[in-house]
Amino acid sequence: MKKELGKVLIDIAKLVIGGVILAGLMRQDIPPGFLFIVGSVVSVLMISFGLGFISWAEKDDKNKKQ
Numbered sequence: 001m002k003k004e005l006g007k008v009l010i011d012i013a014k015l016v017i018g019g020v021i022l023a024g025l026m027r028q029d030i031p032p033g034f035l036f037i038v039g040s041v042v043s044v045l046m047i048s049f050g051l052g053f054i055s056w057a058e059k060d061d062k063n064k065k066q
Contacts, residue, residue, distance in 0.1 A: 002053045002056050002057035003054050005050075006049075006050040006051065006055075006056075009049050009053065013042070013046035013050065016046065023035055
C-alpha cells in the first residue's frame with residue numbers, strides 16, 4: 001500500500017510539472033514567477049514524500065522477510 005501511494009505521489013508531481021509548463025505557455029493571468037515557484041515546491045514535496053513512502057515500504061518488506 002505504501003509503495004503504491006509513493007508511486008501515485010510521484011505521478012501527481014509529474015502532472016503538476018506538466019500543468020505548470022502548459023499554464024506558462026497559455027499565458028494566463030497568473031504571474032510566471034509565482035507559478036514556477038509554487039509548481040516547483042509542490043513537485044519537490046510530492047517527489048520527496050513519494051520516494052519516502054517507497055523507501056519505507058521496501059524497508060518494511062525487507063524486515064518481514066527476515
